[in-house]
Amino acid sequence: MSDLTDLGLSKYEAEAYRALVDAGPATARELSETSDVPMGRIYDVLGSIESRQLARSQDASRPKKYVAVDPDAALDRLLAARERELDAEADQYATVADELRGELARPPEPDEGYWTAEVGADVAIERLVECIDDADESIHSVSHTVPAGVDVDAASNRIADHLVDALERDVTVRFLASPALLEDVPDAAGDPSLSLLEEYENFEARVGDSVHGDVTIVDGVEVCLDLRNPIAPEEAFAVIDLTDPSFATSVREAFDRGWEAADPIEG
Missing domain, CATH: 3.30.870.10 (Endonuclease Chain A)
Incomplete structure (x- = not known):
């Protein structure tokens, strides 16, 4: 079964985003209570998904509330980020292969067939x-x-x-x-x-x-x-x-x- 972790989110990030989608605007404490993310980690996790443009915070509210970005937009952003990561990884592997081609000489021809x-x-x-x-x-x-x-x-x-x-x-x-x-x-x-x-x-x-x-x-x-x-x-x-x-x-x-x-x- 597909999961948000397949698109690069950590387990806690995926749980926090799903909780936001289900709950609507919510405080960090409310999200911690409705997800498996511990209170000691919730602010870091929310900050991370906000930096990924998957959530927005309402600074004017006290306490601060968070709201999920529309899932279609969120998934498009995750997919694009994952594709960039994979492209960079492929380029890295290609560079390694090119370097090894220069380092690895062809084996000598055997004296006997x-x-x-x-x-x-x-x-x-x-x-x-x-x-x-x-x-x-x-x-x-x-x-x-x-x-x-x-x-x-x-x-x-x-x-x-x-x-x-x-x-x-x-x-x-x-x-x-x-x-x-x-x-x-x-x-x-x-x-x-x-x-x-x-x-x-x-x-x-x-x-x-x-x-x-x-x-x-x-x-x-x-x-x-x-x-x-x-x-x-x-x-x-x-x-x-x-x-x-x-x-x-x-x-x-x-x-x-x-x-x-x-x-x-x-x-």
Whole structure:
């Protein structure tokens, strides 16, 4: 259940304001008696909600009386104040993150290759996006077919957004597709996402008969390899991520051979 404390008031401030709304003009003693705010705290609490423009005091009366600001106006003020606090907090976190980016160096490349594996049909797109975001110099990607169950439009738009970011960082992107992929996505050649990417000189896409898998090479050292379900080959099964310059070089050489034999995707 929502409460005024959710908008930044303390427990006593919330109780005092509610008591004012219910009671109408009232003295501090009367409010203390009708709320759970102790008499020893009531003046500080009333002063606090008055400073927040949630209540007004009638100084001419003796003893002084307090009256609540209209709840709609009070809630608008609380919400605006809370939004300012959250914006300031978000800015603070962003500043901390920027400072840490300067302090935290990238980990050194391992002397020997290492790999990780993630199982699940939903990880392929996520890992591909991460690979794109990790790239500093180059992305060489091969795609054979669209796994069953993937929302093609949503996936292509999301991937395109991250590729644009990479291209803006001057990352070279080469995309090699199979004829089967173009059959899975009949409008791929005229896809607005592809048209957007083709505006960048550091992007190129081709289609070739030699493509029979799904793999992405990042900066010549990292290889993201998609595996299909051995029982249901049309389904995505797992992603293996290998960081091994020697292995990546071998995969890149195979990519280059396929690239040379491929044709530009005609828009």
